[in-house]
Amino acid sequence: MMGVDDTTSERMNEACDYWTKPLNPNYIKNMWQHVAKVQHDQIERVSEVVKTGQKRKKRDEESETKNNRVSWVSSPELQAKFLIAVNQLGIEKATPKKITELMDVRGLETSHVASHLQKFRLRHFNCSSSKKTKPKSGRENSNVPHESIQVVESMPKQDKKCDSNFLHAQQQHPIPMVFDDFEVSNILTNKTNMMVDVSSSLYEQAWYPFEELGTFGHYFD
DNA sequence: CGCCAAATAT
């Protein structure tokens, strides 16, 4: 939200931040800085692969070695890491082993990634081909047949606070970056994304990009 | 049931 002065208003509660005019480029810089930092922190926080054996109590973890299914769907962090790795390598050169190494997640094995990559490629292939072969009537693919999207550049480049991984992924620009719409939407809409830093009293809630703001918060600096 | 993500077999 933006205003002429710093007069407070109830409506500010709906905003993630409040900017006073005139527009200062640093506002935007700081916003991206915060988003990048938060996202990076989240990704780094992944040290454990989500297991589907949730039914059983978390206490019996000795059976961990067995039924450890990796749930990509419920883990935006894994998806993000996967996407970053794939784009860093380039969609053509991305192979299970390399992806796994780049992701560097404890407990995540090449076979897991390979399986995921297979589905990823399948989706990607179907989407891009349907784009070509099916011009069709215009109203159709609003829901299921998601098309892949291409993101040329998603973030500003020059912030040192941005983590090296992010900078690397960005600056390397194996352009254009090819994302899987399915995964991207999961990442962007998941509530754990874009979380604020609880250690600061300012940041009470997260903000959910592309979604209705049920809550509100502020960001760093 | 059917669908589909994830695992497993080829």
Next chain:
DNA sequence: CATATTTGGC
């Protein structure tokens, strides 16, 4: 490593 098939949750 790629591709095909099976498994298992929902």
